[in-house]
Amino acid sequence: MNVLRSLGLILLCALLGLVLGVVGTRFMAKQYVSTADLAIDAEALASGGLARFDRVSIADSVEVPTLVQLLKSPRVSHAVATRLGLASPRVVEENLKIVNDAGSPVVKLKLAAEAAAQAQAIARGIVEEAVAIDAAKKQQRTTEAIAAVRAQLGETEKQLGALNRDIQKLNSDRGISLSSESERQQRAAMELAQLEQRLSGINVESAGLQDRMRRLQELIAALPAGRSLPAGFEIQEADKSPGLAEARTRLLEQESALASIRTRYGAQHPKVQAAEAEVAATRKALHALLLTQREIVKAQVADTDNARKIVEKKIAATEAQARQHDLSLDPAHANLLAQREAITTDYGLLTTRLSELRVFAAAHPATFYIFSPPTLPDRASLLRPAALVALATVCGALFGAGLCVRRWASAERAAGRAVHAAA
Amino acid sequence: MADTILHRGEPFGEARPTGLWPGGLTIPASPVEHAVFWGIAGQFVFYFAGLAPVAPLLATGPVMALATVRIMRERCVPHWLPALWFACTAGVLVQLLAVFFLKGVGGWYVPGWLLTFGPAAFLPVAGAFVRKSVVFSAVAVLGIQALLYSAVAGVAVAAGLDPAYPSPIPVTRMMDPAFHSVRLTQPPEIAGDERRLVAFTPYPTSAGAAACVFALLTLGHRRSWAQALALAGWLALLALTHVRTGLVCVTLGAAIYYALLLRRRHLLLGAGVALLLAAAFTGPLLRGAELANRTLRSQRPSSSQDRANLHALAWEGWLYGGDEVLGTGASVRGGPIVRDVGIGTHDWAGANLFIRGALGFGLTLLPVAVTLVFGFFAGLAPAERLVTAVAAVLLVYTYSQELQTLYIYIWPVFLLIGGIARRTLPPVLAAPLSTA
Numbered sequence: 001m002n003v004l005r006s007l008g009l010i011l012l013c014a015l016l017g018l019v020l021g022v023v024g025t026r027f028m029a030k031q032y033v034s035t036a037d038l039a040i041d042a043e044a045l046a047s048g049g050l051a052r053f054d055r056v057s058i059a060d061s062v063e064v065p066t067l068v069q070l071l072k073s074p075r076v077s078h079a080v081a082t083r084l085g086l087a088s089p090r091v092v093e094e095n096l097k098i099v100n101d102a103g104s105p106v107v108k109l110k111l112a113a114e115a116a117a118q119a120q121a122i123a124r125g126i127v128e129e130a131v132a133i134d135a136a137k138k139q140q141r142t143t144e145a146i147a148a149v150r151a152q153l154g155e156t157e158k159q160l161g162a163l164n165r166d167i168q169k170l171n172s173d174r175g176i177s178l179s180s181e182s183e184r185q186q187r188a189a190m191e192l193a194q195l196e197q198r199l200s201g202i203n204v205e206s207a208g209l210q211d212r213m214r215r216l217q218e219l220i221a222a223l224p225a226g227r228s229l230p231a232g233f234e235i236q237e238a239d240k241s242p243g244l245a246e247a248r249t250r251l252l253e254q255e256s257a258l259a260s261i262r263t264r265y266g267a268q269h270p271k272v273q274a275a276e277a278e279v280a281a282t283r284k285a286l287h288a289l290l291l292t293q294r295e296i297v298k299a300q301v302a303d304t305d306n307a308r309k310i311v312e313k314k315i316a317a318t319e320a321q322a323r324q325h326d327l328s329l330d331p332a333h334a335n336l337l338a339q340r341e342a343i344t345t346d347y348g349l350l351t352t353r354l355s356e357l358r359v360f361a362a363a364h365p366a367t368f369y370i371f372s373p374p375t376l377p378d379r380a381s382l383l384r385p386a387a388l389v390a391l392a393t394v395c396g397a398l399f400g401a402g403l404c405v406r407r408w409a410s411a412e413r414a415a416g417r418a419v420h421a422a423a
Numbered sequence: 424m425a426d427t428i429l430h431r432g433e434p435f436g437e438a439r440p441t442g443l444w445p446g447g448l449t450i451p452a453s454p455v456e457h458a459v460f461w462g463i464a465g466q467f468v469f470y471f472a473g474l475a476p477v478a479p480l481l482a483t484g485p486v487m488a489l490a491t492v493r494i495m496r497e498r499c500v501p502h503w504l505p506a507l508w509f510a511c512t513a514g515v516l517v518q519l520l521a522v523f524f525l526k527g528v529g530g531w532y533v534p535g536w537l538l539t540f541g542p543a544a545f546l547p548v549a550g551a552f553v554r555k556s557v558v559f560s561a562v563a564v565l566g567i568q569a570l571l572y573s574a575v576a577g578v579a580v581a582a583g584l585d586p587a588y589p590s591p592i593p594v595t596r597m598m599d600p601a602f603h604s605v606r607l608t609q610p611p612e613i614a615g616d617e618r619r620l621v622a623f624t625p626y627p628t629s630a631g632a633a634a635c636v637f638a639l640l641t642l643g644h645r646r647s648w649a650q651a652l653a654l655a656g657w658l659a660l661l662a663l664t665h666v667r668t669g670l671v672c673v674t675l676g677a678a679i680y681y682a683l684l685l686r687r688r689h690l691l692l693g694a695g696v697a698l699l700l701a702a703a704f705t706g707p708l709l710r711g712a713e714l715a716n717r718t719l720r721s722q723r724p725s726s727s728q729d730r731a732n733l734h735a736l737a738w739e740g741w742l743y744g745g746d747e748v749l750g751t752g753a754s755v756r757g758g759p760i761v762r763d764v765g766i767g768t769h770d771w772a773g774a775n776l777f778i779r780g781a782l783g784f785g786l787t788l789l790p791v792a793v794t795l796v797f798g799f800f801a802g803l804a805p806a807e808r809l810v811t812a813v814a815a816v817l818l819v820y821t822y823s824q825e826l827q828t829l830y831i832y833i834w835p836v837f838l839l840i841g842g843i844a845r846r847t848l849p850p851v852l853a854a855p856l857s858t859a
Contacts, residue, residue, distance in 0.1 A: 006495035065756070097527060100756065112527070387524035390533070394520055398513050405506075408498040 009407075010400035017396020021389035028388065030380035031112045034119035036127050038071075039371035040064060040105040067107050067368055068098050070130050080125035092122055106371055116377045123374035135366045142361040149354045156347045163340045170333055188322035195318060199311045206304040209297055216294045223287045244293065247286040254279045446649025448563060449556040455493065455549065456557045458485040463561035463835050467568050470623035473590035476602040478623070479538045479831045483546065486838075490549030504790075504797055504844035505547035508837070511786045512544035518783050522752035529752035529778075534597050539827035542834035543790070550841015555806045558835050558842070559644040562637050566653025569634065572622065573659035576607045580618045601625035620663040624832055631666025632820060633832040634658075639676040639812055640835065643805040668823050675819060676812040683808040688800060729761050729769070730823060736766045737773030741780070750780030771821035787826060791817050794840055807843045810836070 040063050070076065077089035077096075086092065095112040109127060113119035258275040265272055442450055451460040462482035469478035494501070501509070516536050523530045579585070587606035594603050602625050604610075608618045609627050619627035622634070638657035644650045661669050685691055702708040736757065744751060754767035754774075767778040775784045791814055798811030813836050817826060830837075 002498055003492055003495040006498070383527055383530075384524055387520060387527075387530070391517065391520040391524050394516060398517070404495070405500055409500045411498065412500060 006404045009404055010397055013400025013403065014393050014397035017392040017394070017399070018389060020396070021392030024388055024392065025385035028385060029114050031114065031384055032116040032119045032377040032379075033110050033112045033381045033383075034116070034123040034374045034377055035111075035372075036109045036123050036370065036374040037372035038067060038107045038109065038127055038130070038368050040067065040107070040368045041366065063367055064100055064105070064107065067130070068100060070133065071098055071107070071109060071126060072096065075133070076126055076129045079129045080122060083125055083129075084121055086122075092126065095122075096126070107368075109374075111374070112381065120374045120376045127370050127374065131366060131368065131370060134368060135364060138365045138367070139361065142357060142365065146354065146357045146361065149350055149357060153347070153350045153354065156343055156350060160340065160343050160347060163336060163343065167333070167336050167340065170330075170336065185322070188318060192315065192318050192322070195311055195315045199308065199315065202304055202308045202311060206301065206308065209301045209304060213294065213297050213301060216290055216297060220287065220290045220294060223283050223290065244286070244289045247282060247289055251279065251282040251286055254282055444560075446563070447645035447647035448560040448649055449554060451557050452554075453552065455486060455489045455552045456554065458489055459553050459835070459838060460557055460561045460564075462486060463558070464564040464568075466565055466623040466832075467572060471605060473588070473592065473605050475590060475605065475623070475625065476592045476598045479542070479834070483542045483834055486549055486553075487541070487545040490545065490552055493552055494548060499551065501548045501551070502841075502844040504794065505550065505841050507793060508547040508790045508840065509544045511790045512540040514786045515540050515779070515783055516544075518749065518779060518786065519752075522749050525749070526752050531596055532753070539830050543827075543830050543837055546834055546837035547841040547844070550838040551845040553838050553842065555643065555839060555842045556645075558838050559640060559805075560649075562640045562835060563644045563649045563653040566637060566641050566656040567649065568656070569622065569637075569660045570652055570656030573620065573656060573663055576620050577659075577663055580608055580620070585618075599625060617665065619665050620660065622660055622664070627664040628666055628668075628824060629828065629832055631661055631664035631669035632672075632824060632829050634661040634664065635666070635669040635673045635676070636813055636816065636829075636833040636836060638673050639680065639809055639816065640839070642677065642680055643809050643839075668820060672816040672819050676816045679812040679815050680805075680808050683799070683811060684803060686803065691799075729764065732761045733757065733764060733766060733768070734770045734773040736761065737770055737777035740766060741773065741776040744777070746780055748780045748782055750776065750778045750783055752778065754778060768825065769823075771823070771825055774825055788821075791826070797844065801843050804843075806839050810839050810843050813839075 072093070074089065074093075077092040080086070080092050081089040091113075092111075097110040097112075099108040099110065100106070109123060111119050111123040111126065113122055254275065258272070258279055261269070261275055262272050444450055451457045462485065465482065466478065469475065469481060474481060493499075516533070519529055519532050519536060522528065523533065585607050587604060587610075590603040590605060592603060594600050604625070607620060609621055620630060621627055622630035624630045624633060634657045638654060638661065641650055641653045641657060644653065658673070661673060682691060698708075702712065740751070740755070741747065746752075751767070754765035754777075757764045757766045767774045772784070775787055779787070795811060795814035795818065798807055798814055801807035801810070813833075817829070820826065820829060
């Protein structure tokens with residue numbers, strides 16, 4: 001019974017609070033809430049790499065807090081209040097609520113006002129002002145970047161012109177026309193190639209002569225010793241003089257005949273001795289012919305050596321002349337050319353960057369954009385009335401609990417007094 | 424139901440002794456005591472059954488409901504201390520609703536009040552109906568479970584095992600998503616290379632705080648093997664959670680608990696004041712304190728830095744944000760400087776001032792401070808000394824944690840507050856009152 005009584009009192013008070021809360025909502029000014037969504041451009045052009053048009057994800061970077069701060073900033077609220085003729089920027093600041101779920105690139109804006117149209121107008125003013133500030137910031141940065149790149153281009157052009165003038169002066173100082181430089185280099189190269197080819201031929205010829213000389217020396221050494229000629233010995237084509245060939249043939253025939261009759265008659269036979277004398281005479285004649293041939297080959301070797309020396313000298317002279325007229329081997333000229341190449345590369349990059357910056361500026365870059373425009377609320381918000389009713393109900397219940405305790409304490413005191421009085 | 428018969432002239436709610444289980448564990452007698460005992464002892468069961476999001480309600484709800492019915496039935500006028508707890512925490516609820524009404528923010532905190540501040544509102548009043556030994560016994564049983572858990576989980580984590588599964592309860596905006604995951608340690612994406620046990624809470628910091636407070640409550644249990652095992656369990660859990668504040672607080676709490684055995688409390692106060700004066704006017708004590716603070720911070724520098732940043736942001740936000748009295752009503756997403764942790768969380772003084780303003784801060788702090796003073800002068804019994812020690816520990820914990828978050832786990836303390844602050848009815852009203 002006690003439970004029901006106490007619970008009933010608490011519930012009654014809570015109900016009373018609820019009724020009072022509901023009545024209170026009738027006297028509350030209605031609130032309309034306009035909502036809008038702003039989205040961070042999940043991929044934006046990297047500020048540090050405009051030339052390459054790098055795209056980086058900035059959805060979870062500092063851009064979201066920046067946007068939230070921008071929406072709440074006095075700059076925005078003052079601008080909106082001025083534009084809409086509001087009494088104070090606090091009308092904007094106090095009724096603005098920003099919601100952003102962690103990791104989401106969308107920032108939700110809620111703006112409460114006493115009229116639906118006013119809520120929408122203020123919300124629109126806030127988002128447009130924030131987007132305009134961001135766009136202006138980006139546009140200003142792009143304009144400054146274009147001006148800086150232009151200035152850098154002008155500077156590079158000046159450097160390039162100065163370098164070209166230095167190169168021309170260097171050529172003219174040496175009496176070299178820049179246009180005939182390559183032709184001259186080509187001619188020198190061809191001449192050198194011909195000389196190299198000729199030298200190579202001389203070397204081959206010299207090697208052949210040396211070989212012949214070695215073989216002649218061997219033959220000359222073999223003949224006086226009475227030894228037989230090497231088997232298969234052939235006189236080279238170059239040595240086939242009529243006398244030498246004839247003597248060789250004759251010697252071979254005589255030696256063949258000598259061998260035949262020696263077998264038939266023995267070594268002491270007069271015919272054999274006559275044949276041996278013929279062979280010796282032929283050998284002597286052949287020896288004389290070989291000596292003559294050796295002298296001829298020796299003369300040829302000497303001629304070849306002379307020819308090689310001449311060609312080598314000519315090659316050296318041609319190379320020296322080429323070096324004298326080749327600017328690519330000149331350190332000063334090479335340095336100028338390297339500088340010109342580097343500056344030409346820079347110039348190309350700057351030109352590309354300028355073009356891209358112009359495209360970037362024309363694209364009206366922005367960090368965020370209006371994803372959902374501010375809505376026109378079609379009915380008043382129930383949030384605050386619900387909160388008021390809940391608040392009043394809880395307060396009523398707490399008041400009821402307090403009343404209960406007070407009643408219990410009073411009853412306890414009364415019982416104590418009664419017992420005391422009875423005693 | 425003879426055990427639940429109350430007698431006028433006794434402290435109301437004190438059920439007759441019903442015998443003991445092994446280990447000196449008190450057998451619960453009344454429905455409220457059963458709800459308390461099994462609510463405390465079932466924490467690990469709730470957690471591993473995936474009921475963590477509703478565990479605080481499952482554990483404290485029946486206690487609050489049964490106690491409320493009993494208060495109404497017996498028309499008990501509560502002691503002023505539980506009444507103060509109720510008034511202050513109910514004031515927080517009213518403030519939440521007021522902020523929601525005025526600013527349209529913080530609506531999600533209102534249901535959360537029932538899980539955080541709710542136990543602090545109702546359980547001190549309910550404590551009048553629960554024997555303190557039942558609370559100590561339940562904490563000891565939970566401590567023995569903590570010992571088993573620490574052994575098994577410690578070995579599993581050392582072996583590289585960390586099984587995890589989701590709670591069957593769907594995720595809502597009202598509850599931190601971390602409550603909906605059952606696991607042994609904090610997820611690597613948050614904890615990095617550290618492996619810290621979470622016990623029956625979503626975070627090692629909460630587990631460490633619970634282990635610290637429950638270790639102190641275990642001191643109140645009878646000297647037995649159950650007390651020794653439970654103490655070992657809580658200390659093991661505290662060590663495996665690597666919570667620095669918990670290690671400091673358990674030492675401080677135990678020191679206070681035993682220091683309060685001194686009957687002459689004015690001597691303790693005098694010693695405290697003398698220590699403060701010595702610290703203020705001499706170098707070595709100050710340097711020692713600074714060294715201790717620096718050592719504590721250097722144990723986990725990134726965590727200390729994040730907390731310092733969060734505190735600074737919240738403090739500045741309260742000072743210059745224009746919401747000094749009622750606060751902002753909701754936390755604000757922090758930036759990269761605090762690893763996107765919300766401003767108004769992971770801190771107490773700054774966070775409370777930032778979110779709830781000076782009013783909410785006062786309403787939260789006042790009952791803790793009054794309990795500390797009340798417990799200090801209450802008496803020499805273990806419960807009185809433990810309440811004082813825990814109140815001091817809670818004040819120290821304000822250094823790094825939100826008190827209302829800790830209330831979810833350390834709610835048995837509120838029963839003890841009610842236990843030491845209960846009215847004794849005049850003997851003249853000695854007629855027996857059957858509650859059967």
